[in-house]
Amino acid sequence: MTIVVTGVAGFIGMHVAEALLARGQPVIGIDSVNDYYSVALKEARLARLADKPGFRLVRADIADRDAIQAQAPAMADATGMVHLAAQAGVRYSLENPYAYIDANVMGHTVMLEAARRMPKLEHVVYASSSSVYGGNKTLPFSVADRVDRPVSLYAATKKAGELIAHCYSHLYGLPATGLRFFTVYGPWGRPDMAAYLFADAIMAGRPIRVFNQGQMQRDFTYIDDIVGGVLGTLDNPAPPDADGVRHRVFNLGNHRSESLMDFIGVLEQALGRKAQMVLEPMQPGDVAATFADIEATRAAIGFTPRTPIADGLPRFVQWYKSYHGIAG
Template structure:
Protein backbone atom coordinates (compact mmCIF):
# COMPACT_ATOMS: atom_id res chain seq x y z
CA UNK A 1 0.00 0.00 0.00
CA UNK A 2 1.05 3.58 -0.61
CA UNK A 3 0.15 6.20 1.97
CA UNK A 4 0.24 9.85 0.95
CA UNK A 5 1.51 12.08 3.76
CA UNK A 6 1.27 15.83 3.30
CA UNK A 7 3.59 17.95 5.43
CA UNK A 8 6.16 15.13 5.30
CA UNK A 9 9.03 17.54 6.06
CA UNK A 10 7.19 18.75 9.14
CA UNK A 11 7.55 17.64 12.73
CA UNK A 12 4.62 15.23 12.93
CA UNK A 13 4.74 14.29 9.24
CA UNK A 14 8.35 13.15 9.33
CA UNK A 15 7.79 11.01 12.43
CA UNK A 16 4.64 9.52 10.91
CA UNK A 17 6.40 8.73 7.63
CA UNK A 18 9.13 6.85 9.50
CA UNK A 19 6.55 4.91 11.52
CA UNK A 20 4.60 3.95 8.40
CA UNK A 21 7.72 2.63 6.69
CA UNK A 22 8.73 0.76 9.84
CA UNK A 23 5.54 -1.27 9.54
CA UNK A 24 6.04 -1.98 5.85
CA UNK A 25 4.14 0.80 4.10
CA UNK A 26 5.31 2.76 1.09
CA UNK A 27 5.11 6.50 1.69
CA UNK A 28 4.72 9.33 -0.78
CA UNK A 29 5.61 12.55 1.05
CA UNK A 30 4.50 15.99 -0.10
CA UNK A 31 5.69 19.31 1.31
CA UNK A 32 6.46 22.76 -0.05
CA UNK A 33 9.32 23.16 2.50
CA UNK A 34 8.43 26.80 3.10
CA UNK A 35 10.41 29.22 5.23
CA UNK A 36 7.91 29.74 8.07
CA UNK A 37 10.65 28.22 10.22
CA UNK A 38 14.09 26.74 9.53
CA UNK A 39 14.28 25.14 6.09
CA UNK A 40 17.49 23.44 7.24
CA UNK A 41 15.55 21.63 9.98
CA UNK A 42 12.94 20.47 7.47
CA UNK A 43 15.64 19.27 5.10
CA UNK A 44 17.37 17.42 7.95
CA UNK A 45 14.12 15.61 8.73
CA UNK A 46 13.76 14.63 5.08
CA UNK A 47 17.36 13.44 5.01
CA UNK A 48 16.43 10.81 7.59
CA UNK A 49 13.64 9.51 5.34
CA UNK A 50 14.96 9.69 1.79
CA UNK A 51 17.57 6.87 2.06
CA UNK A 52 14.68 4.43 2.55
CA UNK A 53 13.51 3.11 -0.85
CA UNK A 54 9.97 2.98 0.55
CA UNK A 55 9.91 6.78 0.69
CA UNK A 56 9.36 9.10 -2.25
CA UNK A 57 9.23 12.86 -1.89
CA UNK A 58 7.62 15.54 -4.03
CA UNK A 59 8.03 19.24 -3.37
CA UNK A 60 4.53 20.56 -4.00
CA UNK A 61 2.34 23.26 -2.49
CA UNK A 62 -0.98 21.61 -1.62
CA UNK A 63 -2.77 24.95 -2.11
CA UNK A 64 -1.59 25.13 -5.73
CA UNK A 65 -4.69 23.83 -7.47
CA UNK A 66 -3.05 23.36 -10.88
CA UNK A 67 -0.06 21.51 -9.41
CA UNK A 68 -2.28 19.22 -7.38
CA UNK A 69 -4.47 18.40 -10.36
CA UNK A 70 -1.37 17.67 -12.44
CA UNK A 71 -0.12 15.36 -9.69
CA UNK A 72 -3.30 13.28 -9.55
CA UNK A 73 -2.40 10.73 -12.29
CA UNK A 74 0.69 9.73 -10.27
CA UNK A 75 -1.41 8.79 -7.24
CA UNK A 76 -3.55 5.96 -8.56
CA UNK A 77 -1.94 3.46 -6.14
CA UNK A 78 -2.54 5.61 -3.04
CA UNK A 79 -4.77 3.76 -0.58
CA UNK A 80 -4.69 6.18 2.35
CA UNK A 81 -4.04 9.87 2.91
CA UNK A 82 -2.84 11.59 6.06
CA UNK A 83 -3.10 15.33 5.53
CA UNK A 84 -0.87 17.21 7.97
CA UNK A 85 0.39 20.11 5.82
CA UNK A 86 -0.82 23.46 7.14
CA UNK A 87 0.25 26.94 8.11
CA UNK A 88 0.72 26.54 11.84
CA UNK A 89 1.00 28.98 14.73
CA UNK A 90 -1.66 30.98 16.53
CA UNK A 91 0.32 34.21 16.93
CA UNK A 92 1.55 34.37 13.34
CA UNK A 93 -2.05 34.14 12.16
CA UNK A 94 -2.54 37.65 13.55
CA UNK A 95 0.29 38.93 11.35
CA UNK A 96 -0.42 37.08 8.13
CA UNK A 97 -4.01 35.78 7.99
CA UNK A 98 -3.84 35.35 4.21
CA UNK A 99 -1.25 32.58 4.60
CA UNK A 100 -3.66 30.64 6.79
CA UNK A 101 -6.64 30.88 4.47
CA UNK A 102 -4.44 29.91 1.52
CA UNK A 103 -2.73 26.91 3.14
CA UNK A 104 -5.39 25.71 5.57
CA UNK A 105 -8.59 26.38 3.65
CA UNK A 106 -7.61 26.28 -0.02
CA UNK A 107 -5.02 23.59 0.68
CA UNK A 108 -7.54 21.47 2.54
CA UNK A 109 -10.07 21.89 -0.25
CA UNK A 110 -7.49 20.71 -2.79
CA UNK A 111 -6.88 17.61 -0.67
CA UNK A 112 -10.60 16.85 -0.40
CA UNK A 113 -10.88 17.12 -4.17
CA UNK A 114 -7.90 14.77 -4.44
CA UNK A 115 -9.56 12.21 -2.18
CA UNK A 116 -12.84 12.14 -4.07
CA UNK A 117 -11.06 11.72 -7.42
CA UNK A 118 -8.60 8.97 -6.46
CA UNK A 119 -9.97 5.47 -7.09
CA UNK A 120 -8.26 3.46 -4.35
CA UNK A 121 -8.26 5.73 -1.29
CA UNK A 122 -9.89 3.88 1.60
CA UNK A 123 -9.38 6.50 4.32
CA UNK A 124 -8.62 10.19 4.77
CA UNK A 125 -7.14 11.40 8.06
CA UNK A 126 -6.39 15.05 8.60
CA UNK A 127 -4.94 17.36 11.24
CA UNK A 128 -7.22 19.65 13.15
CA UNK A 129 -6.21 21.40 16.37
CA UNK A 130 -7.15 21.92 20.00
CA UNK A 131 -7.29 25.62 19.07
CA UNK A 132 -10.81 25.05 17.71
CA UNK A 133 -12.05 25.00 21.33
CA UNK A 134 -11.36 28.73 21.53
CA UNK A 135 -12.14 30.27 24.89
CA UNK A 136 -14.01 27.22 26.16
CA UNK A 137 -13.88 27.35 29.95
CA UNK A 138 -15.18 23.84 30.60
CA UNK A 139 -12.32 21.38 31.14
CA UNK A 140 -11.47 18.89 29.82
CA UNK A 141 -12.29 19.77 26.20
CA UNK A 142 -14.68 17.21 24.73
CA UNK A 143 -15.40 16.50 21.07
CA UNK A 144 -19.05 17.01 22.04
CA UNK A 145 -18.40 20.66 22.98
CA UNK A 146 -19.53 23.45 20.69
CA UNK A 147 -16.58 24.95 18.83
CA UNK A 148 -18.10 27.88 16.97
CA UNK A 149 -16.32 30.68 18.86
CA UNK A 150 -12.68 30.62 17.69
CA UNK A 151 -10.32 33.22 19.14
CA UNK A 152 -7.70 33.14 16.36
CA UNK A 153 -7.65 33.00 12.56
CA UNK A 154 -5.68 29.77 12.82
CA UNK A 155 -8.45 28.18 14.87
CA UNK A 156 -11.10 29.44 12.46
CA UNK A 157 -9.33 27.81 9.50
CA UNK A 158 -9.06 24.50 11.34
CA UNK A 159 -12.76 24.57 12.17
CA UNK A 160 -13.43 25.32 8.50
CA UNK A 161 -11.44 22.20 7.61
CA UNK A 162 -13.67 20.10 9.84
CA UNK A 163 -16.82 21.55 8.28
CA UNK A 164 -15.59 21.03 4.73
CA UNK A 165 -14.57 17.45 5.52
CA UNK A 166 -18.02 16.71 6.90
CA UNK A 167 -19.63 18.16 3.76
CA UNK A 168 -17.40 16.15 1.41
CA UNK A 169 -17.96 12.94 3.35
CA UNK A 170 -21.71 13.56 3.17
CA UNK A 171 -21.61 14.32 -0.55
CA UNK A 172 -19.16 11.65 -1.73
CA UNK A 173 -19.32 8.96 0.92
CA UNK A 174 -15.65 8.60 1.80
CA UNK A 175 -14.47 8.20 5.41
CA UNK A 176 -12.72 11.21 6.96
CA UNK A 177 -11.23 11.54 10.45
CA UNK A 178 -10.13 14.85 11.96
CA UNK A 179 -7.61 14.75 14.78
CA UNK A 180 -7.43 17.66 17.21
CA UNK A 181 -3.80 17.71 18.34
CA UNK A 182 -2.91 19.12 21.76
CA UNK A 183 0.52 20.86 21.93
CA UNK A 184 2.72 18.17 20.41
CA UNK A 185 6.41 18.15 21.40
CA UNK A 186 9.43 15.91 21.12
CA UNK A 187 12.63 15.31 19.09
CA UNK A 188 12.72 17.12 15.74
CA UNK A 189 10.04 19.50 17.03
CA UNK A 190 9.14 22.93 15.72
CA UNK A 191 11.31 25.90 16.78
CA UNK A 192 8.22 28.06 17.35
CA UNK A 193 6.81 25.72 20.02
CA UNK A 194 7.26 26.15 23.76
CA UNK A 195 9.75 23.36 24.51
CA UNK A 196 12.11 24.46 21.72
CA UNK A 197 11.78 28.18 22.45
CA UNK A 198 12.43 27.69 26.15
CA UNK A 199 15.43 25.37 25.68
CA UNK A 200 16.94 27.72 23.13
CA UNK A 201 16.59 30.77 25.37
CA UNK A 202 17.76 29.07 28.56
CA UNK A 203 20.93 27.75 26.94
CA UNK A 204 21.63 31.18 25.41
CA UNK A 205 21.03 32.96 28.72
CA UNK A 206 18.10 34.91 27.30
CA UNK A 207 14.86 35.54 29.19
CA UNK A 208 11.94 33.32 28.29
CA UNK A 209 8.59 34.99 27.71
CA UNK A 210 6.05 33.62 30.18
CA UNK A 211 2.57 34.77 29.22
CA UNK A 212 -0.32 35.48 31.57
CA UNK A 213 2.19 35.67 34.44
CA UNK A 214 2.61 31.91 34.17
CA UNK A 215 -1.07 31.20 34.84
CA UNK A 216 -1.30 28.92 31.81
CA UNK A 217 -2.00 25.22 31.46
CA UNK A 218 -1.34 23.03 28.45
CA UNK A 219 -2.01 19.42 27.58
CA UNK A 220 1.49 18.63 26.26
CA UNK A 221 1.46 15.50 24.09
CA UNK A 222 4.58 13.53 23.17
CA UNK A 223 5.18 12.86 19.48
CA UNK A 224 5.24 9.04 19.75
CA UNK A 225 1.80 9.05 21.36
CA UNK A 226 0.40 11.30 18.64
CA UNK A 227 1.84 9.11 15.87
CA UNK A 228 0.25 6.04 17.48
CA UNK A 229 -3.09 7.87 17.44
CA UNK A 230 -2.74 8.81 13.78
CA UNK A 231 -1.91 5.24 12.79
CA UNK A 232 -4.92 3.99 14.75
CA UNK A 233 -7.19 6.44 12.94
CA UNK A 234 -5.72 5.48 9.56
CA UNK A 235 -6.35 1.78 10.30
CA UNK A 236 -9.95 2.37 11.39
CA UNK A 237 -12.01 4.10 8.68
CA UNK A 238 -15.04 5.84 10.14
CA UNK A 239 -18.32 3.97 9.90
CA UNK A 240 -21.52 5.84 8.96
CA UNK A 241 -23.29 7.77 11.71
CA UNK A 242 -27.07 7.88 12.13
CA UNK A 243 -27.23 10.21 9.12
CA UNK A 244 -24.99 7.99 7.01
CA UNK A 245 -22.02 10.39 7.15
CA UNK A 246 -18.55 8.89 7.60
CA UNK A 247 -16.85 11.77 9.38
CA UNK A 248 -15.64 12.05 12.99
CA UNK A 249 -13.27 14.20 15.00
CA UNK A 250 -11.15 13.01 17.92
CA UNK A 251 -8.86 14.58 20.51
CA UNK A 252 -5.25 13.41 20.62
CA UNK A 253 -3.89 14.73 23.88
CA UNK A 254 -2.06 13.49 26.94
CA UNK A 255 -5.26 13.81 29.01
CA UNK A 256 -3.33 15.80 31.57
CA UNK A 257 -3.03 19.57 31.82
CA UNK A 258 0.38 20.78 33.01
CA UNK A 259 1.00 24.14 34.64
CA UNK A 260 3.30 26.17 32.39
CA UNK A 261 5.70 26.92 35.24
CA UNK A 262 5.93 23.20 36.07
CA UNK A 263 6.66 22.47 32.41
CA UNK A 264 9.44 25.06 32.45
CA UNK A 265 10.77 23.44 35.61
CA UNK A 266 11.13 20.08 33.86
CA UNK A 267 13.08 21.75 31.05
CA UNK A 268 15.33 23.52 33.59
CA UNK A 269 16.02 20.22 35.32
CA UNK A 270 16.80 18.44 32.03
CA UNK A 271 19.19 21.24 31.00
CA UNK A 272 20.71 21.71 34.43
CA UNK A 273 20.16 25.46 34.13
CA UNK A 274 17.66 27.95 35.51
CA UNK A 275 15.48 30.05 33.27
CA UNK A 276 15.29 33.84 33.38
CA UNK A 277 11.53 34.40 33.34
CA UNK A 278 10.07 37.50 31.74
CA UNK A 279 6.43 37.70 32.82
CA UNK A 280 4.09 39.09 30.15
CA UNK A 281 0.32 39.51 29.73
CA UNK A 282 -1.89 37.08 27.83
CA UNK A 283 -1.38 37.34 24.08
CA UNK A 284 -4.25 37.99 21.64
CA UNK A 285 -5.63 34.76 20.24
CA UNK A 286 -4.16 32.66 23.07
CA UNK A 287 -6.14 30.66 25.66
CA UNK A 288 -5.31 30.11 29.34
CA UNK A 289 -5.76 26.35 29.41
CA UNK A 290 -6.11 23.25 27.24
CA UNK A 291 -6.99 19.77 28.44
CA UNK A 292 -8.13 16.88 26.25
CA UNK A 293 -11.00 14.55 27.03
CA UNK A 294 -9.84 11.41 25.17
CA UNK A 295 -12.67 9.01 26.05
CA UNK A 296 -13.90 8.86 22.44
CA UNK A 297 -10.33 8.32 21.20
CA UNK A 298 -9.83 5.51 23.69
CA UNK A 299 -13.13 3.87 22.77
CA UNK A 300 -12.88 4.09 18.98
CA UNK A 301 -9.13 4.22 18.33
CA UNK A 302 -7.64 2.40 21.31
CA UNK A 303 -5.63 5.58 21.95
CA UNK A 304 -3.72 5.57 25.22
CA UNK A 305 -0.95 8.18 25.68
CA UNK A 306 1.94 6.73 27.64
CA UNK A 307 4.56 9.49 27.88
CA UNK A 308 4.48 12.07 30.71
CA UNK A 309 6.50 15.29 30.33
CA UNK A 310 8.95 13.97 32.92
CA UNK A 311 9.96 11.38 30.32
CA UNK A 312 9.29 13.24 27.07
CA UNK A 313 11.14 16.47 27.87
CA UNK A 314 14.49 14.77 28.66
CA UNK A 315 14.18 12.93 25.33
CA UNK A 316 13.56 16.22 23.55
CA UNK A 317 16.50 17.91 25.31
CA UNK A 318 18.80 15.02 24.41
CA UNK A 319 17.87 15.44 20.74
CA UNK A 320 18.14 19.24 20.94
CA UNK A 321 21.70 19.06 22.28
CA UNK A 322 22.76 16.55 19.66
CA UNK A 323 21.16 18.47 16.77
CA UNK A 324 22.65 21.80 17.85
CA UNK A 325 26.01 20.41 18.99
CA UNK A 326 25.50 21.47 22.62
CA UNK A 327 27.85 19.81 25.10
Protein backbone atom coordinates in the same frame (compact mmCIF):
# COMPACT_ATOMS: atom_id res chain seq x y z
CA MET B 1 -0.84 0.13 0.84
CA THR B 2 0.69 3.43 -0.33
CA ILE B 3 -0.10 6.38 1.94
CA VAL B 4 0.02 10.04 0.91
CA VAL B 5 1.44 12.22 3.71
CA THR B 6 1.21 15.98 3.29
CA GLY B 7 3.44 18.21 5.40
CA VAL B 8 6.02 15.41 5.37
CA ALA B 9 8.88 17.81 6.18
CA GLY B 10 6.99 18.90 9.27
CA PHE B 11 7.41 17.69 12.83
CA ILE B 12 4.47 15.29 12.97
CA GLY B 13 4.66 14.50 9.25
CA MET B 14 8.23 13.20 9.39
CA HIS B 15 7.51 10.97 12.37
CA VAL B 16 4.32 9.59 10.80
CA ALA B 17 6.13 8.87 7.52
CA GLU B 18 8.91 7.06 9.39
CA ALA B 19 6.37 4.91 11.22
CA LEU B 20 4.51 4.05 8.03
CA LEU B 21 7.72 3.14 6.21
CA ALA B 22 8.85 1.03 9.17
CA ARG B 23 5.76 -1.10 8.85
CA GLY B 24 6.31 -1.55 5.12
CA GLN B 25 3.92 1.00 3.65
CA PRO B 26 5.24 3.16 0.80
CA VAL B 27 4.83 6.90 1.35
CA ILE B 28 4.30 9.71 -1.13
CA GLY B 29 5.33 12.78 0.86
CA ILE B 30 4.17 16.23 -0.21
CA ASP B 31 5.67 19.44 1.17
CA SER B 32 6.50 22.92 -0.10
CA VAL B 33 9.31 23.30 2.50
CA ASN B 34 8.38 26.92 3.11
CA ASP B 35 10.30 29.29 5.37
CA TYR B 36 7.75 29.82 8.17
CA TYR B 37 10.49 28.36 10.35
CA SER B 38 13.98 26.92 9.72
CA VAL B 39 14.24 25.38 6.25
CA ALA B 40 17.44 23.68 7.43
CA LEU B 41 15.47 21.78 10.08
CA LYS B 42 12.88 20.71 7.51
CA GLU B 43 15.60 19.55 5.12
CA ALA B 44 17.26 17.61 7.95
CA ARG B 45 13.97 15.83 8.61
CA LEU B 46 13.62 15.00 4.91
CA ALA B 47 17.18 13.66 4.88
CA ARG B 48 16.10 11.07 7.46
CA LEU B 49 13.45 9.84 5.04
CA ALA B 50 15.26 10.23 1.72
CA ASP B 51 17.05 6.86 1.58
CA LYS B 52 14.31 4.74 3.13
CA PRO B 53 12.82 2.20 0.71
CA GLY B 54 9.35 3.20 -0.42
CA PHE B 55 9.67 6.95 0.14
CA ARG B 56 9.01 9.46 -2.62
CA LEU B 57 9.07 13.23 -2.09
CA VAL B 58 6.97 15.71 -4.04
CA ARG B 59 7.94 19.34 -3.46
CA ALA B 60 4.67 21.15 -4.01
CA ASP B 61 2.33 23.62 -2.34
CA ILE B 62 -0.95 21.93 -1.43
CA ALA B 63 -2.80 25.10 -2.48
CA ASP B 64 -1.39 24.78 -6.01
CA ARG B 65 -4.19 22.91 -7.79
CA ASP B 66 -2.18 22.21 -10.93
CA ALA B 67 0.79 20.82 -9.00
CA ILE B 68 -1.39 18.48 -6.94
CA GLN B 69 -3.43 17.43 -9.96
CA ALA B 70 -0.18 16.50 -11.73
CA GLN B 71 0.40 13.90 -9.01
CA ALA B 72 -2.92 12.14 -9.64
CA PRO B 73 -1.38 9.19 -11.55
CA ALA B 74 1.19 8.60 -8.78
CA MET B 75 -1.49 8.78 -6.08
CA ALA B 76 -3.95 6.51 -7.88
CA ASP B 77 -2.85 3.43 -5.92
CA ALA B 78 -2.90 5.12 -2.50
CA THR B 79 -5.18 3.52 0.07
CA GLY B 80 -4.82 6.29 2.65
CA MET B 81 -4.03 9.97 3.08
CA VAL B 82 -2.61 11.63 6.19
CA HIS B 83 -3.12 15.32 5.51
CA LEU B 84 -0.97 17.30 7.94
CA ALA B 85 0.21 20.23 5.80
CA ALA B 86 -1.06 23.54 7.15
CA GLN B 87 -0.03 27.01 8.17
CA ALA B 88 0.52 26.60 11.89
CA GLY B 89 0.79 29.05 14.76
CA VAL B 90 -1.77 31.14 16.60
CA ARG B 91 0.25 34.35 16.92
CA TYR B 92 1.50 34.40 13.32
CA SER B 93 -2.12 34.41 12.14
CA LEU B 94 -2.34 37.98 13.47
CA GLU B 95 0.53 38.99 11.19
CA ASN B 96 -0.22 37.05 8.01
CA PRO B 97 -3.87 35.99 7.83
CA TYR B 98 -3.77 35.23 4.12
CA ALA B 99 -1.28 32.40 4.66
CA TYR B 100 -3.88 30.61 6.77
CA ILE B 101 -6.63 30.95 4.19
CA ASP B 102 -4.28 29.76 1.44
CA ALA B 103 -3.00 26.66 3.26
CA ASN B 104 -5.75 25.72 5.69
CA VAL B 105 -8.78 26.42 3.53
CA MET B 106 -7.69 26.35 -0.10
CA GLY B 107 -4.95 23.76 0.42
CA HIS B 108 -7.25 21.59 2.50
CA THR B 109 -9.91 21.72 -0.22
CA VAL B 110 -7.38 20.89 -2.95
CA MET B 111 -6.28 17.77 -1.06
CA LEU B 112 -9.87 16.65 -0.45
CA GLU B 113 -10.59 17.13 -4.15
CA ALA B 114 -7.60 14.93 -4.91
CA ALA B 115 -8.71 12.37 -2.32
CA ARG B 116 -12.22 11.95 -3.69
CA ARG B 117 -10.76 11.05 -7.10
CA MET B 118 -8.34 8.40 -5.74
CA PRO B 119 -10.02 5.10 -6.69
CA LYS B 120 -8.46 2.93 -3.96
CA LEU B 121 -8.62 5.42 -1.10
CA GLU B 122 -10.06 4.00 2.12
CA HIS B 123 -9.54 6.83 4.61
CA VAL B 124 -8.41 10.45 4.93
CA VAL B 125 -6.94 11.46 8.28
CA TYR B 126 -6.38 15.20 8.58
CA ALA B 127 -4.95 17.58 11.16
CA SER B 128 -7.28 19.79 13.11
CA SER B 129 -6.26 21.47 16.37
CA SER B 130 -7.21 21.91 20.01
CA SER B 131 -7.37 25.62 19.14
CA VAL B 132 -10.88 25.07 17.76
CA TYR B 133 -12.14 24.98 21.37
CA GLY B 134 -11.46 28.72 21.61
CA GLY B 135 -12.28 30.24 24.96
CA ASN B 136 -14.14 27.15 26.19
CA LYS B 137 -14.07 27.22 30.00
CA THR B 138 -15.28 23.65 30.51
CA LEU B 139 -12.40 21.21 31.04
CA PRO B 140 -11.56 18.70 29.72
CA PHE B 141 -12.42 19.64 26.13
CA SER B 142 -14.81 17.15 24.57
CA VAL B 143 -15.50 16.59 20.88
CA ALA B 144 -19.16 17.14 21.80
CA ASP B 145 -18.44 20.74 22.92
CA ARG B 146 -19.46 23.76 20.86
CA VAL B 147 -16.58 25.04 18.77
CA ASP B 148 -18.14 27.97 16.95
CA ARG B 149 -16.42 30.76 18.90
CA PRO B 150 -12.76 30.76 17.81
CA VAL B 151 -10.38 33.28 19.36
CA SER B 152 -7.81 33.21 16.53
CA LEU B 153 -7.92 33.05 12.76
CA TYR B 154 -5.82 29.89 12.94
CA ALA B 155 -8.56 28.23 14.99
CA ALA B 156 -11.25 29.50 12.61
CA THR B 157 -9.47 27.96 9.61
CA LYS B 158 -9.07 24.65 11.43
CA LYS B 159 -12.77 24.54 12.25
CA ALA B 160 -13.50 25.45 8.63
CA GLY B 161 -11.39 22.46 7.64
CA GLU B 162 -13.55 20.15 9.75
CA LEU B 163 -16.72 21.51 8.15
CA ILE B 164 -15.30 21.17 4.63
CA ALA B 165 -14.24 17.57 5.32
CA HIS B 166 -17.71 16.76 6.65
CA CYS B 167 -19.19 18.18 3.47
CA TYR B 168 -16.93 15.99 1.30
CA SER B 169 -17.89 12.94 3.34
CA HIS B 170 -21.57 13.80 2.91
CA LEU B 171 -21.36 14.52 -0.82
CA TYR B 172 -18.89 11.88 -1.97
CA GLY B 173 -18.91 9.20 0.73
CA LEU B 174 -15.29 10.03 1.58
CA PRO B 175 -14.31 8.42 4.92
CA ALA B 176 -12.49 11.13 6.88
CA THR B 177 -11.34 11.69 10.46
CA GLY B 178 -10.11 15.01 11.86
CA LEU B 179 -7.57 14.93 14.68
CA ARG B 180 -7.50 17.77 17.19
CA PHE B 181 -3.87 17.75 18.29
CA PHE B 182 -2.98 19.06 21.75
CA THR B 183 0.44 20.81 22.08
CA VAL B 184 2.71 18.20 20.51
CA TYR B 185 6.39 18.17 21.53
CA GLY B 186 9.41 15.91 21.25
CA PRO B 187 12.54 15.28 19.14
CA TRP B 188 12.60 17.15 15.82
CA GLY B 189 9.94 19.52 17.20
CA ARG B 190 9.01 22.92 15.83
CA PRO B 191 11.20 25.90 16.81
CA ASP B 192 8.12 28.08 17.35
CA MET B 193 6.73 25.79 20.08
CA ALA B 194 7.38 26.12 23.81
CA ALA B 195 9.90 23.31 24.37
CA TYR B 196 12.22 24.47 21.56
CA LEU B 197 11.73 28.20 22.16
CA PHE B 198 12.47 27.86 25.86
CA ALA B 199 15.44 25.51 25.36
CA ASP B 200 16.99 27.92 22.84
CA ALA B 201 16.64 30.87 25.20
CA ILE B 202 17.79 29.05 28.32
CA MET B 203 20.90 27.66 26.62
CA ALA B 204 21.74 31.11 25.22
CA GLY B 205 21.18 32.84 28.57
CA ARG B 206 18.22 34.82 27.22
CA PRO B 207 15.03 35.37 29.20
CA ILE B 208 11.93 33.42 28.23
CA ARG B 209 8.56 35.11 27.80
CA VAL B 210 5.94 33.52 30.04
CA PHE B 211 2.44 34.68 29.19
CA ASN B 212 -0.58 35.24 31.45
CA GLN B 213 1.87 35.76 34.33
CA GLY B 214 2.62 32.04 34.19
CA GLN B 215 -0.99 31.03 34.86
CA MET B 216 -1.17 28.71 31.87
CA GLN B 217 -1.96 25.02 31.51
CA ARG B 218 -1.44 22.82 28.49
CA ASP B 219 -2.13 19.21 27.60
CA PHE B 220 1.44 18.56 26.40
CA THR B 221 1.46 15.44 24.21
CA TYR B 222 4.60 13.52 23.26
CA ILE B 223 5.22 12.82 19.60
CA ASP B 224 5.32 9.01 19.91
CA ASP B 225 1.85 9.02 21.47
CA ILE B 226 0.60 11.27 18.66
CA VAL B 227 2.03 8.98 15.98
CA GLY B 228 0.34 5.99 17.59
CA GLY B 229 -2.94 7.88 17.51
CA VAL B 230 -2.54 8.90 13.87
CA LEU B 231 -1.76 5.37 12.70
CA GLY B 232 -4.48 3.86 14.87
CA THR B 233 -6.96 6.27 13.34
CA LEU B 234 -5.75 5.63 9.80
CA ASP B 235 -6.21 1.89 10.29
CA ASN B 236 -9.83 2.34 11.40
CA PRO B 237 -11.78 4.26 8.74
CA ALA B 238 -14.63 6.41 9.95
CA PRO B 239 -17.90 4.43 10.05
CA PRO B 240 -21.20 6.02 8.97
CA ASP B 241 -22.81 8.22 11.62
CA ALA B 242 -26.55 8.35 12.30
CA ASP B 243 -27.02 10.24 9.03
CA GLY B 244 -24.80 7.90 7.04
CA VAL B 245 -21.91 10.38 6.85
CA ARG B 246 -18.46 8.84 7.26
CA HIS B 247 -16.83 11.70 9.10
CA ARG B 248 -15.78 12.09 12.73
CA VAL B 249 -13.41 14.11 14.92
CA PHE B 250 -11.06 12.84 17.65
CA ASN B 251 -9.00 14.55 20.34
CA LEU B 252 -5.36 13.43 20.46
CA GLY B 253 -3.95 14.64 23.76
CA ASN B 254 -2.16 13.31 26.81
CA HIS B 255 -5.24 13.66 29.04
CA ARG B 256 -3.10 15.63 31.52
CA SER B 257 -3.30 19.41 31.86
CA GLU B 258 0.14 20.48 33.04
CA SER B 259 1.08 23.81 34.58
CA LEU B 260 3.36 25.81 32.29
CA MET B 261 5.57 26.56 35.29
CA ASP B 262 5.93 22.82 35.98
CA PHE B 263 6.79 22.30 32.31
CA ILE B 264 9.52 24.94 32.58
CA GLY B 265 10.82 23.32 35.77
CA VAL B 266 11.17 19.89 34.12
CA LEU B 267 12.87 21.51 31.11
CA GLU B 268 15.31 23.38 33.40
CA GLN B 269 16.24 20.14 35.12
CA ALA B 270 16.77 18.33 31.81
CA LEU B 271 18.93 21.18 30.46
CA GLY B 272 20.82 21.62 33.72
CA ARG B 273 20.21 25.38 33.67
CA LYS B 274 17.76 27.81 35.23
CA ALA B 275 15.51 29.98 33.12
CA GLN B 276 15.28 33.75 33.37
CA MET B 277 11.57 34.49 33.13
CA VAL B 278 9.74 37.62 32.00
CA LEU B 279 6.09 37.39 33.05
CA GLU B 280 3.78 38.98 30.49
CA PRO B 281 0.02 39.39 29.97
CA MET B 282 -2.07 36.96 27.95
CA GLN B 283 -1.45 37.29 24.21
CA PRO B 284 -4.28 37.94 21.72
CA GLY B 285 -5.68 34.68 20.35
CA ASP B 286 -4.26 32.59 23.20
CA VAL B 287 -6.15 30.61 25.85
CA ALA B 288 -5.33 29.95 29.50
CA ALA B 289 -5.79 26.18 29.53
CA THR B 290 -6.21 23.12 27.32
CA PHE B 291 -7.12 19.61 28.44
CA ALA B 292 -8.19 16.75 26.15
CA ASP B 293 -11.06 14.40 26.86
CA ILE B 294 -9.85 11.32 24.96
CA GLU B 295 -12.52 8.81 25.95
CA ALA B 296 -14.07 8.75 22.46
CA THR B 297 -10.65 8.22 20.90
CA ARG B 298 -9.79 5.50 23.40
CA ALA B 299 -13.08 3.70 22.77
CA ALA B 300 -12.76 3.85 18.97
CA ILE B 301 -9.08 3.02 18.42
CA GLY B 302 -7.65 2.10 21.83
CA PHE B 303 -5.66 5.33 22.05
CA THR B 304 -3.61 5.29 25.26
CA PRO B 305 -0.93 7.99 25.66
CA ARG B 306 1.88 6.83 27.92
CA THR B 307 4.44 9.64 28.09
CA PRO B 308 4.40 12.29 30.87
CA ILE B 309 6.53 15.41 30.52
CA ALA B 310 8.97 13.98 33.08
CA ASP B 311 9.92 11.39 30.45
CA GLY B 312 9.21 13.27 27.23
CA LEU B 313 11.09 16.51 27.90
CA PRO B 314 14.45 14.81 28.70
CA ARG B 315 14.13 12.93 25.39
CA PHE B 316 13.51 16.22 23.61
CA VAL B 317 16.54 17.80 25.33
CA GLN B 318 18.75 14.86 24.35
CA TRP B 319 17.77 15.36 20.71
CA TYR B 320 18.06 19.17 20.95
CA LYS B 321 21.64 18.98 22.25
CA SER B 322 22.62 16.42 19.63
CA TYR B 323 21.07 18.39 16.77
CA HIS B 324 22.82 21.60 17.84
CA GLY B 325 26.13 19.90 18.73
CA ILE B 326 25.91 20.78 22.43
CA ALA B 327 27.95 18.56 24.73
CA GLY B 328 26.48 17.09 27.90
